[in-house]
Amino acid sequence: MAIPRHILGHAMRLTIFTKLLLAIFLGMLVILGAMLGSVQWSFQRGFDDYLRKVEARRMDALAGLLEAGYARHGAWDFLRDNPYAWFDLLGQVAAADKVRDGPEPPPAPPFEAAGGFPGPPPGHPHHFGHAGPPYPPLFKHGHLRVVDLDKVQVVGPPEGREPGAMETLRPLLHAGRTVGWLGFLPDRHATDRLQAAFVEQYARANTLIAVVALAVSFLLSLALARQFLAPIRRLAAGANALVAGDYATRIPVGSRDxxxxxxxxxxxxxxxxxxxxxxxxxxxxxxxxxxxxxxxxxxxxxxxxxxxxxxxxxxxxxxxxxxxxxxxxxxxxxxxxxxxxLGSLDYRMAGLDLAGLVLDCAEGFRSRFEAKGIGLKLPEPIPLPILGDAGRLRQLFLNLLENSLRYTDAGGVCRIALGREGNTAWAALEDSAPGVPETALPRLFERFFRLDPSRSRALGGTGLGLAICRGIAEAHGGGLSAAASPLGGLRLRLDLPLAPP
Structure with missing residues (x-):
């Protein structure tokens, strides 16, 4: 069945706080219901087991008295048609066991209506105020009887049974042989009344517990929902601050989740x-x-x-x-x-030799270095196959050579080195004084950064050359780094990945 749209729309308009509160509360409600149900079932089962154990213990006590009576008289005649002796035996068991199990059941219906035997006379210690035999105080939800070896009832309630009633028989022994049985016939009506009284009593207590537990669960759900939502609200407030341009905003980190x-x-x-x-x-x-x-x-x-x-x-x-x-x-x-x-520069990658490109650029600058009195030292060429844009890499190295020529003092030296490390090809340019302070090395690739702005501008520098060179190197999957040169000036090293074989 389709859910109406207005109901869906209303549900979708619920705030996160409400959804979180409902989820936590419903979860606690399910757990609480399961706990109360399991406790009720377990207690009811334990109560029934307790009744059965008490009845078994009392039947054992009564069986002992019956077996002792049979041993004295040699037959069941002392009980047959003698309800007074039967009540005396029940009274002895009751006197020995003062435990009362559960609430008192309603008065039993008189047995005379079912053709039963009369109760004890008035004044008898086990006369309970009515003509028929009462429910024994120690067997509240059933009837006892004694049958002989031929399964003929010796004493007990009328023979009529309810359909489907199951009787528990305990053998009565004398000299190692069975001489009869003590039977216990449950009274379903009495049992139902007893259970109903028990359920009603504990239902009131469970209802009170459930109401208190629900109230506590709701308060806990409210507190947990607020606690869970607090960092989300801080994040939302921080996001709004960023949208407004307040980039200095920070959110306290109070957990590791x-x-x-x-x-x-x-x-x-x-x-x-x-x-x-x-x-x-x-x-x-x-x-x-x-x-x-x-x-x-x-x-x-x-x-x-x-x-x-x-x-x-x-x-x-x-x-x-x-x-x-x-x-x-x-x-x-x-x-x-x-x-x-913006990533809009066009790079046309092709296979080329890094060593040949670097040495070719350096030879083009040799005359300019010699005119300034700077010596140019080149290495022996080695194969350094790479994938790259020849035009962009030529621009990079020409910038490095121009930078060295512009800032190296006359009479100095510029040295180029080549090599490979693992899957990386590298080319380095080293020059002599003046050097760069250690603290300024990380800033050389910043845009418009100059050690001496007036001198750099006078020499024609814009402060963007090294930033452009690093961008070209990174676009090739490599990098450009700066360090102090052993010649006393600056060392710039270009690293690029070798071409796959």
Missing amino acids: ELGRLAGDFNRLAQTLERNEQARRQWVADTSHELRTPLAVLRSEVEALIDGVREPSPDRLRSLHCEILALGKLVDDLRELSSHD
């Missing part, structure tokens, strides 16, 4: 967003600053020419052209970095 790990992940996310936001603001500020410097120079030079302060000359025009070239290079570098961040 899944919610605690989620809170830790949230804090790391917020930290990353905060760091990215700071980097973005720094990027915008640095970009504005780098663009403003050449634009200010161009503006001042052009305004001077317009106002007639300076006369146009080839040197002044050449200076303006250099500023325009520097500005164009900065814009090109910014565009390339942006393309790398």
Whole structure:
């Protein structure tokens, strides 16, 4: 049967707190019901077992008296048609066992209506106030009788039985042989009344226990639901703060469970967003600053020419052209970095030899190094097959050579090394002084980072070259690292995976 949509819609509008509360409460309710049911069943079963054991013990006691009487008289004639002797025996068992099992049953119906024998006369110690024999005080939900060896009843209630009634017979022995049986015939009506009274008594107690347990369960469910939902609410509040731009927000981690790990992940996310936001603001500020410097120079030079302060000359025009070239290079570098961040740079991977590419780039710079008085040392070529974009890798190594040429002091040296380690091919460029402080090495690949901004700008550096080089290396599945050079300057190492054989 399909569930109406308005009911489904109402159920779907339930809050997580309500769903969690209902789930916990229903779970406790099922457990409580199972516990109460099992306790009721176990207690009822134990009660029945207790009654049977008590009856068996009392029957054993009564059987002992009957066997002793038979031994004295040699026959059952002392009981046959002698209810007074029978009541005396029952009285002796009752006197020996004062235990009363459960609530008193309603008065038994008189046996005279069923053709039974009369009860003890008035004044007899076991006369209970009515003519017929009462329920014995020690056998409350059944009747006893004695039958001889021929299964003829000696004494007991009328012979009539209820259909399907099961009688328990206990043999009576004398001199090692059976001389009769003591029978116990359950009275179903008396048993039902006794059980009904027992169930009613304990049902009231169980109802009170159930009501208290339900109230406690609901309060516990409410507390647990609030406790479980508290970190989720903190996460929701933190997410709203991030949406509003408050990246400094953090959530306290109060546990080591899944919610605690989620809170830790949230804090790391917020930290990353905060760091990215700071980097973005720094990027915008640095970009504005780098663009403003050449634009200010161009503006001042052009305004001077317009106002007639300076006369146009080839040197002044050449200076303006250099500023325009520097500005164009900065814009090109910014565009390339942006393309790398967006993953839109086109890489055409093909098999090539890293050693041949590196040495070819270095030979192209030899004349420029010699003009500055810097020695260039190249290694012997070794096969280093890789998969890569030849144009991008050439751009990377030319940038590294340009960087070394620009910042190495005259009279120094630049040395290139090649090698392989496992499945990695590497190429390193080392130069002489000046060196880079240890604390500045991790920042060399940051955008617009310069050790000496004024000197770098004067030498034509934009502060983006090494950042571009690392982006190209990472796009090839490798990396670019910086360390102090044994020559006294900087060592830059490029690692790339070797091509599969």
